[in-house]
Structures are given as C-alpha cells and as structure tokens.
Amino acid sequence: QKEVEQDPGPLSVPEGAIVSLNCTYSNSAFQYFMWYRQYSRKGPELLMYTYSSGNKEDGRFTAQVDKSSKYISLFIRDSQPSDSATYLCAMTGTTSGTYKYIFGTGTRLKVLA
C-alpha cells in the first residue's frame, strides 16, 4: 500500500466551479499537511500549510484535514483558468529532526473558460 494516494486526474471543470482535490494516507504519525500548486515546467508553490486536524481558509482556498479518516482535501471556490495546474499534497511527521516528506503524485486540474 502506498503511503499516500492521490488521483492523477486530469480533472476538467468549467470556470466558476468548486473544485475538490483529495489525498488519503496510511501513516497516523503525520501531523503537518501541505498543498502545493505546480505549473508546467515550474517548481511546486506552497498554497496551504496546516497542522493536525481541522480547516484552514485562505481566499478562495480551503484545506481540510481529517486525521481520523486519514484524509485531506483542498477546495477551490470560483475556480479560474489560472488555477489550471497540478496540485500536490504533502505530509510529514512531528518527531524532532524528522525530515521526511511524503508527496502525492499530483492531480492535474484544468479549468475551462
């Protein structure tokens, strides 16, 4: 079983739609959760960073973490063509000195004008 599962897509939605992106993971030690946006031929850009369970909102983006289900989500409201990119989830543990990140393989999103 992979440590993190992420649907590769592609996911195509019309402009203005609400987008839901998800990852499931298996290691209950993960405490820090991130979402990155990666445009073609560029590096991943940090979008959201959350600790433990709960919700975090930043503009049109909302990140949710459900540690009991080992499930994280990123919601994009009022999606725009400029949101077309690959979205990577990432997670890591809390032990002092822990460095290891686990990344999803990414979901490709296309927002149609």
Add this chain to the structure above:
Amino acid sequence: DVKVTQSSRYLVKRTGEKVFLECVQDMDHENMFWYRQDPGLGLRLIYFSYDVKMKEKGDIPEGYSVSREKKERFSLILESASTNQTSMYLCASNLRPQHFGDGTRLSIL
C-alpha cells in the same frame, strides 16, 4: 517571501560528465533538500542537509553527492552522468513547510 533560486532552468549534458546543480536560499534556513521529480513517480528525496557541512542520504542517493559549504547554498553533484538521471531536479529549503525553487530540467544525452 522565501526565495529559493536554482542556477539553471534547463541543462543538457553528455553521459559520463560531472554535473553540478546549484541552489541558493535567502532565508537563513538550516535545512535544504534535493529531490528529483519523474512522471508517475512523484518527488523522490536524493539528499538533504540540516546544517553547513552536514548531509544525509535520502531515498535515492546512488550516483549523486552533495556539498554545503555555506548555509545559503546547497549543491547537487552527478559524479558521472547517466541517461537514467534525466529528470526534473528540485531544491527545497526549510523543514516545515518546505519551499521549492523553480527546478532544473536536466537532460543527459
């Protein structure tokens, strides 16, 4: 804003060459990382450094080495480049959260 700068966006080298990839960060972070990203395989950790002159192997260190002589700079070295090292190389800075550079797309012919 954190800035992580990778010296080259695109690089073409020949098999057997020694290749240097450079990464610089401007936030005085102790931790720096090198990953490679391949389709279907995601990001895989090659090496990381938690302080000047300190390094640890990641998941796929074979064929690579690193150097960290100054806190802001972390170099990845391909000792003798091979075609299976053609990839996108990403440098990251900071432990939590990590911040990435724009990547170096390296082709080995």
